Amino acid sequence: MHGHGDSQGSGRGAPVAAPRAPAAPADPADEAPDLGLFCLLDDEGGLADVADVPLEPALKLRAYREMKRIRLVDARMMLLQRQGRVGFYGTCTGQEATPIATGLALRPEDWVFPALRESAVMLVRGLSLTTYLCQVFGNRGDLLKGRQMPSHMSARSVRQVSWGSCIGTQFPQAVGAAWAAKLRREPVVTVGFIGDGGTSEPDFHAAMNFAGVYRVPCVLVCQNNQFAISVRQEHQTASSTFAVKGRGYGIPSVRVDGNDVLALYVALSRAAARARAGQGPTFIEALTYRIGAHSSSDDPSRYRSDAEVETWLQRDPLQRLRRHLVRERLLDDGAEQRLEDELNAAIAEAVAEAEPLEPPARESLFDDVYAELPWHLREQRALMLAEPAAAAHGGRPA
Amino acid sequence: MKTTYRECVRQALREALLRDPRVFLMGEDVGRYGGCYACSKGLHDELGPERVRDTPLSESAFVGAGIGAALGGMRPIVEIMTCNFSLLALDQILNNAATLRHMSGGQFEVPVVIRMATGAGRQLAAQHSHSLEGWYAHIPGLRVVAPGTLADARGMLPTALADPDPVLIFENALLYNLEGELPEGAGAVDIDHACVRRPGSDVSLVTYGGSLPKTLAAAEVLAAEGISAEVLDLRVLRPLDGAAILATVDKTKRLVVVDEGWRSVSLAAEVVARVAEEGFFSLDAPPVRVCSEEVPIPYPKHLEDAALPQVPKIVRAVRQVLHG
Numbered sequence: 262m263h264g265h266g267d268s269q270g271s272g273r274g275a276p277v278a279a280p281r282a283p284a285a286p287a288d289p290a291d292e293a294p295d296l297g298l299f300c301l302l303d304d305e306g307g308l309a310d311v312a313d314v315p316l317e318p319a320l321k322l323r324a325y326r327e328m329k330r331i332r333l334v335d336a337r338m339m340l341l342q343r344q345g346r347v348g349f350y351g352t353c354t355g356q357e358a359t360p361i362a363t364g365l366a367l368r369p370e371d372w373v374f375p376a377l378r379e380s381a382v383m384l385v386r387g388l389s390l391t392t393y394l395c396q397v398f399g400n401r402g403d404l405l406k407g408r409q410m411p412s413h414m415s416a417r418s419v420r421q422v423s424w425g426s427c428i429g430t431q432f433p434q435a436v437g438a439a440w441a442a443k444l445r446r447e448p449v450v451t452v453g454f455i456g457d458g459g460t461s462e463p464d465f466h467a468a469m470n471f472a473g474v475y476r477v478p479c480v481l482v483c484q485n486n487q488f489a490i491s492v493r494q495e496h497q498t499a500s501s502t503f504a505v506k507g508r509g510y511g512i513p514s515v516r517v518d519g520n521d522v523l524a525l526y527v528a529l530s531r532a533a534a535r536a537r538a539g540q541g542p543t544f545i546e547a548l549t550y551r552i553g554a555h556s557s558s559d560d561p562s563r564y565r566s567d568a569e570v571e572t573w574l575q576r577d578p579l580q581r582l583r584r585h586l587v588r589e590r591l592l593d594d595g596a597e598q599r600l601e602d603e604l605n606a607a608i609a610e611a612v613a614e615a616e617p618l619e620p621p622a623r624e625s626l627f628d629d630v631y632a633e634l635p636w637h638l639r640e641q642r643a644l645m646l647a648e649p650a651a652a653a654h655g656g657r658p659a
Numbered sequence: 660m661k662t663t664y665r666e667c668v669r670q671a672l673r674e675a676l677l678r679d680p681r682v683f684l685m686g687e688d689v690g691r692y693g694g695c696y697a698c699s700k701g702l703h704d705e706l707g708p709e710r711v712r713d714t715p716l717s718e719s720a721f722v723g724a725g726i727g728a729a730l731g732g733m734r735p736i737v738e739i740m741t742c743n744f745s746l747l748a749l750d751q752i753l754n755n756a757a758t759l760r761h762m763s764g765g766q767f768e769v770p771v772v773i774r775m776a777t778g779a780g781r782q783l784a785a786q787h788s789h790s791l792e793g794w795y796a797h798i799p800g801l802r803v804v805a806p807g808t809l810a811d812a813r814g815m816l817p818t819a820l821a822d823p824d825p826v827l828i829f830e831n832a833l834l835y836n837l838e839g840e841l842p843e844g845a846g847a848v849d850i851d852h853a854c855v856r857r858p859g860s861d862v863s864l865v866t867y868g869g870s871l872p873k874t875l876a877a878a879e880v881l882a883a884e885g886i887s888a889e890v891l892d893l894r895v896l897r898p899l900d901g902a903a904i905l906a907t908v909d910k911t912k913r914l915v916v917v918d919e920g921w922r923s924v925s926l927a928a929e930v931v932a933r934v935a936e937e938g939f940f941s942l943d944a945p946p947v948r949v950c951s952e953e954v955p956i957p958y959p960k961h962l963e964d965a966a967l968p969q970v971p972k973i974v975r976a977v978r979q980v981l982h983g
Contacts, residue, residue, distance in 0.1 A: 372731065406764035417766040422730060423759065427750050433720045434755065437727025437735075444683065444709060444733060451731075464750075467720030474715055629765040630799050632823040635898040 295504035298548060299528060300518035306584030314527045318591050324365060324522045325582050325592070328357040330604050331381040332579065334390070335553070337608050338397060338411070342557045346616065347397055351412035353378035355520075355552025358578035359484050361385055362525035363452055366533055370447070373421040374435035376428075376454040377556075378484060380412055386419040390607065394615035406629070407621040412556070429455055429462035432481065436472045439479035439536070450536045451479045452529075458489025460506065461497050469544065473510035476541035480532040481512070483544070484519065486551035491564040507544035519549030520578040523585075550576070623650065660843055665835040667812035668698045668774075672736065675820055676702065676710050679734060682820060685712040685721055686738030695740050696776055696835050722748035722773065726756050726825075729771040734820050739775040742791040742829065756825040757800030771826075772819045777805075778831040778869040778919055779967055785955035788963070790919040792829040792868070793926035796896035803897040804850050805829045807871035809839045811894060814848030822850070829896075831869025831919075850895055853903035859889035862977050863907040865930050866917035867893040870968055874917045877973035888977060896926060904930055905938045913980045914946040917968050922950035944983070947976045 301309045301316075308316070335352035342350045353360060356378055363373065364385025373382050384393060395402030397411040404416055405423075415423035422438075424431045435453025442449035459465055460483055472479055483503045487494045500506055507514025513535075517528045525547060532543035550573035554561045561570075586592035627634060627642045634642070675682045684699055690713035693700030703711040714721040718739055725737040739745045745752070756769045779788035796803045802824055806812045812830070819826035856871065857878050866874040871892050878888040891907045893899065908914050914934055918927035927948040934946060952966045 374727070404764050404766060405762065408764060409762045413762075415763045415766060417763075422767060423762055425750070425755060427754055430719075430723060430750055430755055433723025433751070434727035434730065436720070437724030437729075438731035439727070440724060441728040441731030441733045444728075445731075451727075463717075463747075464719050464723060467715075467717040468723065470715050470717065471720040471724055629761045629763075631802070632760070632768065637898050637901065 295507060295514040295516055296502055298516055298518050299524050300521045301524040301527065302521045302581045302585055306588035308523065308585055311527050314530045316523055320365065321586060322591055324361055325586060326600060327361045327385050328522060328579050329600060331357050331384065333604050334608055339557065347411060349411050349557055351377050351556040352553040353381060355573065355577065356484060356486050356549040357381065358520055358522035358525050359547045359549065362522050362529055366526055366529035367452065370449050371420065372438050372449065372451040374431040374451065374453040375421060375424050376456050376459065376484065377412060377424060379454050380414050383414065383416050383419045383421050388416050388419050390611040391614045394611050395618060398615055400618040400620050402615060402618045406625055429459040429464035432464050432468035433471065435479055436468045436477055439477035440475055443477055448537050450533045452482060453479060454482050454484060456489060457483060457485040457487060457494045457497055457503060458492065460503055469510040469512060472542040473512045478536035479542045480529060480536060481542060481544045483546045484549060485546050486549050488551050490555045490559060502546060504544060504546035512542050512544045514544040516546045516548060519547030520576045520581060522578055522582055660841050661838065662809065662841050664809055664812045664837040665696065665698060667809045667841060668830060669700060671813050671816040672699055673702055675816055676706050681732065681734040682736060683710045683712060683733065684736045684738065685714050685725065687714060687716055687740055689713060689738050694738060696832065718744055718747035719751055722751040725771045726751060726769050729769045730767055735771050737771060737773045739773060741787055742775045742777045743786050743789050745775050753798055757798050760824065761800060768823045769825050770823050772828065774828045774830060776832040777829040778833055779956045779963060780833045782958055782960055782963060784958040788956035792896055793920040795827050796926055801897055802826045802850065804895050805868035807868045807892050809841045810845055811848055813841060813845050815850055817847040818850045829868060833869050837872065853891055853893045853900035855889060856892045857890040859887040860911055861887045862913040862915060862980055863889050863891060863911045864915050864917060865891045865893065865904060867896065870917045870919050873968060873970050874973055877970045880970065880974050881977055886977060886981065899929065901933055904933060908934050908938045909941045912941055912943040915949060915976045915980055916946065917949045917973055919951055919968055921953045922948055923953060925950060944980050947980050949973050949976045
């Protein structure tokens, strides 16, 4: 079974059933990697063999730990948002596997051009949780100096750029960064992300075409969580899969179970290796499901049923890996509880550290428009500083 | 040395490519074809396809890729065939190139240079002929320049490439055939200041780009009538050199702005507004704007001519400012 509505016998517009894998393809054409669904973890905790990418116990445990951490961080941030302590937040709940696998598959010199739900890649690649949370609070510890919404973070230290709120603009940029690496003869891989909705944007097609023509060292990933806010994937495309779109651009493409962190790790590692070896781009569709709301501003009950969400909860990426770890005796209930306690304590500590920091000084808003402050901004800053710093004038509330 | 504006652009590109391995040129038809305005003629054959790169026909892709390459440590020069087509990449320019430094708290910079042809006068109708530099001059985070002379066509590019921020260069297409003398060894020029191209005492003509030769011609006509016009070439449209504008008005007490953009909510409006705010008491007469008529630029020559600032219109505007 391959997850798409039509192959499940349901009509267009019907929800995509949660994939159960592995199963024999019904149609020989589905054996094509862009039509099938690449999975390694089965429902009983079994793991299919792969020869080319090692899946050591330490890697599996790390993947579990990182998925668990971002799930707990996201839950905590949504709670703070509901308490009015955080302005906006977008979780990756249910689709943790892709960002975590990405973080694990990349090298420090690689670049990431994310979409909305890949902030966790930065944590995997070494960004401190406190620094991450300072961005959510937009305070003086924020690398971005309070200038971006939460869930739109970037960090040079881990080579991750902020995504484009207009949707899709990061895709051509990823291709350009990959091209820069190619011109510089550097073995650097760039990973670009887009959502299922983003594939309808011109920049998706422009970037795919450019990447194919120039054979740049990039991995282009579509996280198909099946919703663009409320619009289902069936209303984004008439293609049988998103992965198959890669054929039109001459890019080898693969459709991966986006809730199988080990399959994603293998697919991303293979794609990165191809890119590093000068073999050009790969397009990956990660089929997943957005368990949470689009953002803290969204109410998903208006466009989908609890029963549908429940179906996908059965495919939860953490539970999938957990069953395998238990079966391999790498994890038990006690270890699970200790891990959760440890992560929760670290999160509480990071929140306590980040939240009280002062907001950025109001005059700092003129910095970084240009490398140097031009005369007209010096003038505007002076005018602002001549105003009293009351809350109404952008000062800190008393 | 006698040369053309086009050759100055070409020499500037060639020198930039030779001097810095991080620099490359990309755009539609810039490779073997040499660019639709022939500004990169011969550079592909001399320097190879990695340095002078034809791209697929997608402004958003090659501007976005330019931004990505700049983030990745290169110094790309992106050529957009005309500014009319740049609208296909507006999101990349406005929401990305112009904002990334600020939104990232200064972690990332986007040192991309984007060149594009602008302006009318070649009977190519509305979708090739608009002057949109004033729109771009509205956007914080960009530096916008408009070389109106051979020396600026030759010298603004190297300075733009040295700038750590995105720079947009608007080359008026009617200037490419402009002939003149370029001093031996002419090189980089500043991209901060306006420049008085002709000193005068009776009226200030503030202009830039493709309107500069017309404005200088008008000043010549006026001189024959005994009117001494000072011509200020803005050169840099963002950030505007406000001090130079105020200085010339303070000197002559009268202002005419010549701008090929549309009049309402325009660069010309900004110049007049600044003088109204900060130089009001210098003025002896209300300022006058000579702009394009507020219509899509038409195809037939007589209609196109009628839509654009022309020497007689500038001369009439000066007479109005001087004599009411």
